[in-house]
Amino acid sequence: MADTPAHIGDGLAAARSGAPVSLSVVVPVHLVQGYLRQCLDSILVPDAPNLEVIAVDDASPDHCGQILDEYAGRDPRVRVRHLERNVGPGEARNTGLDMATGDYVWFVDSDDYLTPDAVSAVLERLADTRPDVLLFGHAREYWHGKVKRTSVGDLAGAGVFSCAEQPSVLTLTSAAWNRVIRRRFLADLGLRFGAGRYEDVTVAYPALLAAERISLLDQVCYIYRQRRRGPVTRTTSAQHFDVFDQYERVFTFLGSLGAAGEPLRAPMFDQAMRHMQQILERGERLHEEDAPRYFERLAQAYAAYRPAGHELPRDEQAAKKYQLIGKNDYKGYQRALTRKPPSRTPAKAATAMFRKRKRAAVNVAKRTGLRQYYKAQLRMPIDENLAVFAAYWYRGYACNPAAIYEKMRELAPDVHGVWVVKRENVKSVPKGVDYVVRGSKDFWRVMARGKYFVNNVNWTDDIVKRPGQVHVMTHHGTPLKSMGLDQMKYPASAKGMDFKLMISRADRWDFVVSANPLSTEAWERGFPCKYEMLEVGYPRNDRLVRATDAEKAELRRKLGIPEGKKAVLYTPTHREYQRSFRPTFDIRRFARELGDEYVLLMRAHYFYKPGAGQWDPERVVDVSAHRSVEDLCIASDALLTDYSSIMFDYAVLPDRPIVLFVPDWETYQLTRGTNFDVTAFPPGAVAYDEEELLKTFRTGAPWLEESAVRARAAFRARFCPWDDGHAAERTVRRVFLGEQVPNPPEAP
Template sequence: MPPTDLDRPQGRRHLRLHQGPAMPPSEQPARPDHPLLSVIVPVYEVEGYVRRCLESILDPAAAGIEVIAVDDRSPDHCGAILDEMAAADPRLRVRHLDRNVGLGRARNLGLDLAAGDYVWFFDSDDYAEEGAVRAVLDRLAATRPDVLVVDHERELWDGERVPNAGGRHFRDPPAPETFRCAERPDVLRIMMAAWNKVIRREYLLELGPRFSPGYYEDLNVTFPLLMAAERLSLLDRVCYVYRQRRSGGITRSASRRHFDAFDQYERIFAFMDAHPGTEPFRGLMFDRVIGHALMILEKDDRIYPSDRAEFFGRLTEFSRRRRPAGHAVPGGRLKAVKYRLLERGAYAPYRAAVTLVDARRRAKALPRTAVRFARHGRRMARRLLGRLYYRVQLRMPIDENLVVYAAYWYRGVACNPAAIYEKAAELAPHLHGVWVVKPGAAGSVPDGVDHVAPGTLRYLRAMARAKYFVNNVTFPNAIVKRPGQVHVMTQHGTPLKKMGLDQMAFPVGAKGLDFKAQIARADRWDFLLSSNPLSSEAWRRGFPCDYEMLEIGYPRNDRLADATSAERTRLRAGLGIPAGKKAVLYAPTHREYRDGYRPMFDVERFARELGDEYVLLLRPHYYYPAGDGQDGERVRDVSGHPSVEDLCIASDALLTDYSSIMFDYAVLEDRPIVVLANDWETYRLTRGVNFDITAAPPGVVARTENELVEAFRTGAPWDDTAVKARAAFRARFCPWDDGHAAERAVRRIFLGEDPGGG
């Protein structure tokens, strides 16, 4: 690619979390200091992971590094995250590309921008183990190798860490501080990736290999680097954590682009052709290439069935041309059979042999599997007996005009689903909406709203035959998603706290959760609503499934964006709030580390010291039963009120802790927000958070009860400092709450139109 293509002014397509400096970090002049290590991080569609990646590299104690992040025209909020982090740490430089160029070319660009003695190519959804960067810097300074190879572990989507299967090559036998490839050729058997190798920059530039376009772009770089190096070094320490995501992995998806591997293989052997000293490695490299290609072929998710014979034929041609003279087939009898069939180009017998091996493997596991299925089958038999009607209905046609709505585990008509329901009645009147409401809450359903009770025959029929499903939590595990049905997850708050798979690192918050079942339910989602960029980042990481993210704001907040003084007056009268009094809505979150609900401060003292000017509206988290508060002139229990949006509009200020209600309340531009953070450290460590609310709050932060009382007594929530903080918070976390979120949802989900907006 011509250099001028990358030096043009860089365009942007994403929303910024907040305004950065006048001159973007990517365009600031290079620093005069000379780093020992440049870490190059191409970035594309990893908004849920890139923050942790960069934080793990930017160790505050690691001097002598620079990080070059190349935003490869990422269509999500990666660019904004990079700018935010670069503004906070001068060691991070960002280059935004005006078009997507792919991983290989983005790495090459980062290499051209690097100033360090060494370069380390990082994938932006992976991360460095704690202390790894310092360990790498120490080893580089001590040994000055051409290439330093570091150990790694895989992190599976469920949090399990899997050691490197080739880790033995780091220590068996013990390696000298530096060596040549000919002295330890097994180094070529270590994971064939760029990210586990730290490379002397001048050596890489002088040797000449560049990362290629297409899949497997690092093969033709990493192997030549190892073969030609005068000084190799092994760091027997897990430095790199390779995150194996459930979805989004390019090389773990079916595509004809896996044929790119053959061009990369040819580049490796062309390098050996041009470098006579590499002859001793030909046999080992041939086996590495054939083993890699057969792995691609035999994985069900890589090569389309219709392309497998062609792929096998390409590999046969490569094998015949590149097999070294006198090459002996490594391994056991099965591998020898594969090699012979490959040489003959006999794909059908090869496929039969692979199928036979798989069948034998399954047969060995059959006794254990049979026991599991027997146990599962007995449970399912009992369930199926009571749900035979549902199974019959699953065979009936889908009702294209039926929408099933639910909220808060069938507690009533509320939240984002309710706002979408109302807008659909206006914009898509051909649709019929039915709500699932448990019997105890049926009395709160507005007149004219069709609803069913869970478990009834009508409920089972609707769940089997509806075209659309809209919920702010989740439907039961037993619900079957039929082809053609559409599930919409609206969520019900901005995730200040960790959610989904992120909770696995916090046992207190994760107690009793079944993450595999949680992700299986998320696999049903076709659409997931996001209220702001922070939410998008957290949802991608917490629920790594294949859905369309609708960055449109929360439909329930349309009411807050459009609230009028007349509506506010009406709601205050209905709640019995006397004229002239300041109504403070107290809405705390749930705490997993505490049993039951107890206010985090002395409510009586608060009301007494603030006097008759104030009335406190108590609204505990919906996990707790209504009516356990008190009712009087200064304190009102509003836990049973059906609409939290009504309470927000009617109140004069919000008092909360870490509840997501603050992000919604901020839509009301003229309403103060006070955060009582008297147990912040405990909550942060037990529940996990995505954002430090004490560092950039929506107003006043009180650390103690005395500070809380004093803030209201002095009027601090209404002063200029609090107003500015609230404005910055609203700009960052309410960018799409313009009163039209429900319309955007209806137009995209039900009418198939471009939603516009965020």
């Protein structure tokens, strides 16, 4: 034991003592608000008391800082450091490392997440083997749903070993996140993450090269998310030249090991060459004009780091590439490549998509006898003062698009607005509002030549988005339920949905309106496309903010609500596991037992049409066909719902109780998926069965208690922070007038 290094002796002594190990998880955070909660939830398992999470807010300009503070406020294992300026992931990890107190440290990227048993399995393996470095399997999760598993391979049965004993360990993915490192060992070596694009390299490899005790866990513990937008490896940039500086540091460290490092020079050289060649051969990383210069740097690295007596790879193609690199023969290297051609540039890809959509749209127009007309209109200039509006798949004038339209007429009177509606919905268009019928000649003209397009759902696939046109997606509710790509995990709700086609539609968006921070997180995660997020509040809620008693009285009169009665608005949501509307409680009984002082306003989801005459008209009024849900909110005295997004809008109204009836909460979560637990953070009283629901509405019952009032206030503060009555104005000023607006605005 006298010849054993001090850090090894410490590890062996701890192993013999059987003492439990502690783990510090360092999470650098920047522009990941859509993924951060899943990351933190996967780490903060309840059965890990010897765990600390150090989250470093790398001056993230989105809501990441608030999310971190929220977690720290409810879990003492979370410590947060807010940096005043953005320093990059490497330096952010260094900051977290300096704060760490655990025996071991794990660097987890904040847009990735751990598998359910990862923390317990890692802690158990660390306690059993007390390694300097623990490596484990991971999986790459692609945005389109494909998952590719990477294990530790044949090394799994190697026990505890050193890099010299198993040099093939260097071929495992060179990341900070697929390994746990003993903190004191890391400190004694003086290893720090570098700045730049490949900052992992300066810790991942030196730690392995110096480690005397390496242990493996043949289990997928980490999910590496291959995001559609944002990952470094998909970015075309000269910053990829950083890889040469990082490997220079690795080989300098290797030289500092002296004779002990010499046997590792050849495998380290081969691994560095593989990495550097990979960057060159994946066309999306380097600009075409930068490739020759990169190859020259590669040749310089080859000459500088290749050890004496190094043998060429046995693979003939790999050996040929080595020889060409050694000669600095870029043209020969290009001829030797047997790879696919470089990926199309974003501009070329956009042009190809435009042409594809144009062909599809022309084919649809042909079927309606308007092919030549539409083709001609697509060649005409865009009308810079034409705005096209639609809502709910052309059902009529409604929702956020209607609120934006009205404010546009006030603030941008030179812009002419036209609504698209189905023929059967023409009567729903208010007097004085211009419209075209879906599929008509006028429809094809405005779709071809309009400048602005505002919708709360996606435009259909037969619509071409021309360069210069502006699409605004407003959505039509705060996403309590999973949306977009998040639905891939819930096939019962997806029902064969084509997610690639869904994302191609979302690629048309230029602006996305967000009602609150939860919406921003969900839209960024569910629709990872290139658009500007307008965190302005919901335009349709401007009316709710400004609602008056006089307006409420007039709406109640029009709806036929008897004076003196309390109107409860009932809005059940759609359930994917049901084929038709089936109330979750006996509406007849509920209305009867509420008594004569109540009337129930029945608002079925627009997917359903409740049969007429089902209920006593004196007690239940079917308002499912009413044009404006905002009217119903203002006219009512309370809201009864389950998982409908209307609860987030209704919370804007002051002093209006909200009751949730959630008898199938677990089923709904399993079949549709949700973005947060509404039963843990409700907007008021919660009932789980019919008897509890009836009790809730009786005189002096829970829906009016102080706890329900406090719950509604907290819910409103969290989910209605930007609803100040000016959401539509902010949208119009940004989109139509090109002004910069507060984004997000200060809380009212």
